[in-house]
Amino acid sequence: MLSRFLSLQFKPVEITFIMMWTGAIFFTLLMILKYNYSLYQIIRPVREWPLFVVVFYLGAFSSVLAYFMMNYTLSRLEAARSAVFANLTTVISILAGVVFRGESFYWYQAFGACLIITGIFGTNYFGKMKKGAEELPI
Secondary structure (H helix, E strand, O other), X not given: OHHHHHHOOOOHHHHHHHHHHHHHHHHXXXXXXXXXXXXXHHHHHHHOHHHHHHHHHHHHHHHHHHHHHHHHHHHHOOHHHHHHHHOHHHHHHHHHHHHHHOOOOOHHHHHHHHHHXXXXXXXXXXXXXXXXXXXXXX
8 A cells, every 4th residue: 555655656666676675674684683693694695606696586686576566566556456466476376387397287276277367357347347446547
């Protein structure tokens, strides 16, 4: 809700920037408290190259891109409608597991994915019929 409100005043990139720095500062402070202010224990795991690559990928690409897309969506749609589209992450996760990791695809996953997609379609289709629904132009 706060992102939606701020999206009327700020650009999605600006909101994403603030969100990422707020999270970085908060979790860094938690880590400092957890390791009793020991800088060595905080930096030691990141010195290993494979872990550094994973952390950099998750922090720099995945999180920033995901938050930017969320803030962009909130700047174009109302919060309730964009929350409905957030359910697509489950469908995308199932498909990514099957395609990239070779995981099995079961009937109940297909059934659940169909329910999610039907719910998204129904919410958007029948939501347009509702009087008084306002939407920012895309």
